[in-house]
Amino acid sequence: MSQLLLQLLEGTLTSLKIFFLTLLFSLPLGIVVAQGRMCRNKLVSGIVNVYIMIMRGTPLILQLIFVYFAPYYVFGASFNRFTAVIVAYVINYAAYFAEIYRGGIQSIPKGQYEASHVLGFTKLHTFTHIVAPQVVKRIIPAMGNEVITLVKDTALAQTIGVAELFRVAQNASAREFSTMPIFVAGLFYFIMNMVVSKTFDKIETKLAYYN
Amino acid sequence: MHVISVKDIRKGFGDLQVLKGISFDVDKGEVLSIIGPSGSGKSTLLRCITQLERIDGGAVEICGDTLATTDDDGTVVYSDKATLRKIRLQVGLVFQNFNLFPHFSVMRNIMEAQVHVLGSPKEDARRVAVELLRKMGLEDKADAYPCQLSGGQQQRVSIARALALKPEVLCFDEPTSALDPELTGEILKVIKELAAEKMTMVVVTHEMAFARDISDRVIFMDDGIIAESGTPDEVFGHPKNERTKKFLARFE
Numbered sequence: 001m002s003q004l005l006l007q008l009l010e011g012t013l014t015s016l017k018i019f020f021l022t023l024l025f026s027l028p029l030g031i032v033v034a035q036g037r038m039c040r041n042k043l044v045s046g047i048v049n050v051y052i053m054i055m056r057g058t059p060l061i062l063q064l065i066f067v068y069f070a071p072y073y074v075f076g077a078s079f080n081r082f083t084a085v086i087v088a089y090v091i092n093y094a095a096y097f098a099e100i101y102r103g104g105i106q107s108i109p110k111g112q113y114e115a116s117h118v119l120g121f122t123k124l125h126t127f128t129h130i131v132a133p134q135v136v137k138r139i140i141p142a143m144g145n146e147v148i149t150l151v152k153d154t155a156l157a158q159t160i161g162v163a164e165l166f167r168v169a170q171n172a173s174a175r176e177f178s179t180m181p182i183f184v185a186g187l188f189y190f191i192m193n194m195v196v197s198k199t200f201d202k203i204e205t206k207l208a209y210y211n
Numbered sequence: 212m213h214v215i216s217v218k219d220i221r222k223g224f225g226d227l228q229v230l231k232g233i234s235f236d237v238d239k240g241e242v243l244s245i246i247g248p249s250g251s252g253k254s255t256l257l258r259c260i261t262q263l264e265r266i267d268g269g270a271v272e273i274c275g276d277t278l279a280t281t282d283d284d285g286t287v288v289y290s291d292k293a294t295l296r297k298i299r300l301q302v303g304l305v306f307q308n309f310n311l312f313p314h315f316s317v318m319r320n321i322m323e324a325q326v327h328v329l330g331s332p333k334e335d336a337r338r339v340a341v342e343l344l345r346k347m348g349l350e351d352k353a354d355a356y357p358c359q360l361s362g363g364q365q366q367r368v369s370i371a372r373a374l375a376l377k378p379e380v381l382c383f384d385e386p387t388s389a390l391d392p393e394l395t396g397e398i399l400k401v402i403k404e405l406a407a408e409k410m411t412m413v414v415v416t417h418e419m420a421f422a423r424d425i426s427d428r429v430i431f432m433d434d435g436i437i438a439e440s441g442t443p444d445e446v447f448g449h450p451k452n453e454r455t456k457k458f459l460a461r462f463e
């Protein structure tokens with residue numbers, strides 16, 4: 001039993017690594033993608049739009065397989081499995097985050113930009129100090145949903161053979177002829193998402209000082 | 212030297228000509244009111260002066276600096292970035308719906324541009340803000356957020372925010388139109404106090420009695436042109452233009 005728990009914890013660690021690395025890269029990359037999507041240059045916004053459509057319009061599992069196998073056929077070399085997972089998740093989640101950011105940015109009233117302009121703020125200052133903080137508040141609920149989905153999506157990493165929590169649990173199940181490990185894994189996901197949703201509740205409360 | 216000098220400015224949106232050649236000057240210490248029916252181009256005019264819109268023709272000068280001119284072949288030429296920036300700080304604008312920054316306290320709303328645009332030290336900026344808040348009768352609201360204030364209080368904060376940059380001229384675009392009727396008085400009182408201090412102001416308003424009371428000069432705009440202008444007594448007391456008469460009759 002403790003042997004099983006230890007294995008599950010190890011799988012959890014891999015899942016958490018995928019989770020945090022994905023967030024680390026996709027959260028900022030999403031800003032760039034959102035800016036590209038809103039770019040006045042039609043070519044840039046068009047290309048970015050196609051990228052977002054592909055990311056949102058095809059299954060993540062397929063993108064994962066593509067990122068892992070396609071480079072081999074083109075270049076004769078692949079990422080290692082774990083890196084492929086991170087790359088696939090980052091480009092997928094960046095697309096989703098970008099659309100959330102874009103919705104948030106476009107919901108900021110024009111008057112905020114106009115007041116900033118008349119007061120002499122630079123474009124950068126307007127974005128970082130006036131627009132972005134208000135966007136953060138507005139997108140917190142949508143971001144919360146997406147991050148919870150990410151916790152569950154980490155289970156797909158097993159598709160290309162990364163031993164994350166769910167794979168470990170399945171292996172243990174097969175070994176012990178019992179579904180119990182899978183239910184324990186389910187509990188682990190549930191706990192992780194409790195933490196995620198509590199964290200988002202905290203941020204929401206913290207930003208509730210104005211509306 | 213005029214604080215604002217506008218010569219024959221034109222502005223359109225697509226096929227719609229909104230400003231069809233507007234000229235006027237504003238001198239130091241003068242209060243100019245702009246009245247006129249909805250859609251006549253009053254806001255657009257202020258927005259051209261405050262660089263929120265680009266003009267299609269004509270010239271604008273602020274305190275002797277050229278904001279934009281039109282050369283012989285009809286091309287509008289705007290000044291370089293540094294000049295535009297300098298001019299921007301000389302012209303304040305108070306919006307109809309305040310446009311305060313909701314995530315900043317009242318204090319920070321007033322300090323932000325002083326610190327990040329003028330480069331004032333924080334303590335100085337705070338002192339200026341405290342002084343302005345006292346003037347606006349809001350000394351106890353420094354730590355409040357805009358959503359905790361009434362419309363009238365928000366508008367007073369936005370006036371303080373504009374004044375904090377010590378502009379040469381302050382423009383108001385219908386500063387009381389978004390307010391409940393019982394709150395307009397407090398804003399009009401503030402503007403009147405500023406007028407008494409010889410603050411140069413351009414006020415777009417639908418408050419005729421107020422315009423008559425505080426203005427040195429009044430412009431009546433109609434359909435993108437200045438249909439009539441003069442002292443308050445001339446425009447309100449003895450309007451010459453039929454359209455002015457008709458417009459004013461609505462406020463009798």
Ligand SMILES: Nc1ncnc2c1ncn2[C@@H]1O[C@H](COP(=O)(O)OP(=O)(O)OP(=O)(O)O)[C@@H](O)[C@H]1O
Nearest residue numbers: 224227229247248249250251252253254255256385
């Ligand atoms: N960004 C824009 N795009 C297209 N049309 C515009 C734009 N801004 C203003 N207009 C049009 O220009 C005309 C003049 O508008 P403006 O807001 O200057 O009028 P106004 O005199 O301020 O009216 P009000 O008293 O209602 O505020 C209107 O017909 C308006 O629809």
Ligand SMILES: [Mg+2]
Nearest residue numbers: 253254255385
């Ligand atoms: Mg208007």
